[in-house]
Amino acid sequence: EHSLLGLKDLSAAEISSILDRAAYWESRTEKKTPILKDCFVANMFFENSTRTRFSFEMAEKRLGAEVLNFAAAASSVEKGESIYDTVRTLESMGIDAGVIRLKPNGLLADLAQRVSVPLINAGDGNNEHPTQALLDLYTMRKHFGELKGLKVSIIGDIKHSRVARSNLWALQKFGAEVKFCAPPSMQAPELAVHAPYVPMEEALCADVVMMLRVQLERHAEGLLKSADQYRLEYGLTEERAALLPPHVIIMHPAPVNRNVEIDDLVVEHTQSRIFQQMSNGVPVRMAVMERALK
Ligand code: CP
Numbered sequence: 001e002h003s004l005l006g007l008k009d010l011s012a013a014e015i016s017s018i019l020d021r022a023a024y025w026e027s028r029t030e031k032k033t034p035i036l037k038d039c040f041v042a043n044m045f046f047e048n049s050t051r052t053r054f055s056f057e058m059a060e061k062r063l064g065a066e067v068l069n070f071a072a073a074a075s076s077v078e079k080g081e082s083i084y085d086t087v088r089t090l091e092s093m094g095i096d097a098g099v100i101r102l103k104p105n106g107l108l109a110d111l112a113q114r115v116s117v118p119l120i121n122a123g124d125g126n127n128e129h130p131t132q133a134l135l136d137l138y139t140m141r142k143h144f145g146e147l148k149g150l151k152v153s154i155i156g157d158i159k160h161s162r163v164a165r166s167n168l169w170a171l172q173k174f175g176a177e178v179k180f181c182a183p184p185s186m187q188a189p190e191l192a193v194h195a196p197y198v199p200m201e202e203a204l205c206a207d208v209v210m211m212l213r214v215q216l217e218r219h220a221e222g223l224l225k226s227a228d229q230y231r232l233e234y235g236l237t238e239e240r241a242a243l244l245p246p247h248v249i250i251m252h253p254a255p256v257n258r259n260v261e262i263d264d265l266v267v268e269h270t271q272s273r274i275f276q277q278m279s280n281g282v283p284v285r286m287a288v289m290e291r292a293l294k
Contacts, residue, residue, distance in 0.1 A: 002292045003118045005108055006128035007166050012173040018287045019138050025062075025283035034064030039096045039293050042068040045122065046083060047103045051254060051278055052122045052131065056099045059285035065293075068095065084111060091115050097292045100124075118292040126162050126218065132253050133166035135284040137174075139277050140208055143249055147174035153203040154195075155181040156212030156234060156261050159188045160219070163253045164212060168195055179203055183234060185223055186214075200234060209244065210251040211236050211262045227260045234261065241266045249273045 007015065041060045045053055053069075060067045070090065072078070077086060087098060097118045102108060105125030112119045123129040141147055152171055158164045158180050168191065171178050178195040180187070181203035203209070214224055224230060231237065236250065241263070244250070250262075250272040258264045267274055 003112050004120045004130050004288055004292065005112055006121060006169070007130045007133055008128065008169040010130075010170075015134065015137065015170055015173065018134055018284070018291060019141060021287035021290065022134070022138055022280070022283040023142075025286040026280070032062055032064055036060065036289065036293055037064035040066045040068060040094060041289065041293075042070055042090045042095045042098045043122075044070040044072075044087065044090065044098055044100045046072040046077065047101045047123065049101055049122065051281060052101065052129075055278070055281040056120075056122065056131075056285050056289075058282050059289055062282070063286055063289060065289065083107060084114065087111060087115055087119075091117050097289070120288060120292060123162055126160050126165070126215075128166045128169075129162040129253075130166050131281070131285055131288055132163050133170045134288070135277055135281040136163075136167055136210070136251060136253070137170055138280045138284050139251065139273050140176075140249070142280070143273065144207065147171065147176045150174075150176040150208060151179070151206040152176050152208040152210060153179045153181060153198075153206040154210045154212060155200070155203050155236070157186045157214045158182045158191065158212065159186045160215035161212050164188075165191070167210070179206065181234065183230070200240075204240060204244065207247065208249055208251060209236065211256075213253065213255060214257055214260055216257075227257075231260055231263075235259075236262045236266050238263045238265055241269055241271070244271060246271070251277060254278065 043056055057067055099120045099122050101122040102124045105127045108121055108124045121128055121130050144150055154164045168178050180195050180197045181200055187197055252274050256262055
């Protein structure tokens with residue numbers, strides 16, 4: 001049973017072994033290695049996705065798995081069927097593993113206990129997004145060689161971010177130094193015991209500047225009063241990016257709100273690793289699917 005529900009409860013050794021295996025998959029030149037050819041995998045997205053959904057599908061197909069794609073909007077969820085009944089339905093048809101994205105917090109652990117196939121968390125509420133953080137760590141490790149001692153600033157909508165949480169838990173296991181920066185309305189006070197909230201100038205003194213998307217879809221109405229004001233106070237503007245020393249890398253899980261948390265031209269800045277993060281998501285998810293099914 002190799003579910004992946006989060007990184008909080010995974011050891012540094014387990015995370016390292018996934019990252020090492022991802023490096024192996026990245027090094028392979030053949031497009032397909034059919035080691036999962038006898039496996040059926042369901043991608044169950046109860047919340048929208050582009051990157052996670054397609055990079056899981058790419059990873060599964062590169063490993064030769066049979067892939068079933070489930071989109072809540074085109075399913076009986078629209079008739080009121082529960083998430084549990086949906087997953088049990090697919091399980092009863094014979095899937096070997098499920099990749100699942102959920103809007104609510106707190107459902108996944110219970111769900112994983114009630115079904116017998118491994119479940120891979122593709123993002124649950126603002127709780128965890130483990131494969132995103134794995135690909136983020138992979139990207140950092142690839143650039144800097146190791147994670148120990150790395151200064152990582154996570155800037156933006158911490159409160160609504162599962163990416164911030166998964167990165168925090170994982171980075172600290174490797175001895176990286178995490179700092180947060182967020183406007184008061186987007187801070188998660190319960191995380192302050194784990195990492196300090198610092199002003200923007202201090203946050204920019206880091207090795208990794210990780211910008212977060214303002215999660216408008218998870219906001220109570222009117223939380224972002226002015227996108228322009230947010231950009232001026234917390235955005236990675238062209239001016240701020242120009243002041244970053246050359247060794248610093250810029251990251252963002254995407255999708256980006258261009259000219260809100262990150263300026264248009266900074267997305268493809270020479271120091272940006274945003275599209276490399278997406279590329280790295282495929283070998284990382286190959287390692288995760290192999291771990292779940294082999
Ligand atoms: N980074 C990320 O999870 O993107 P999607 O929501 O498009 O999957």
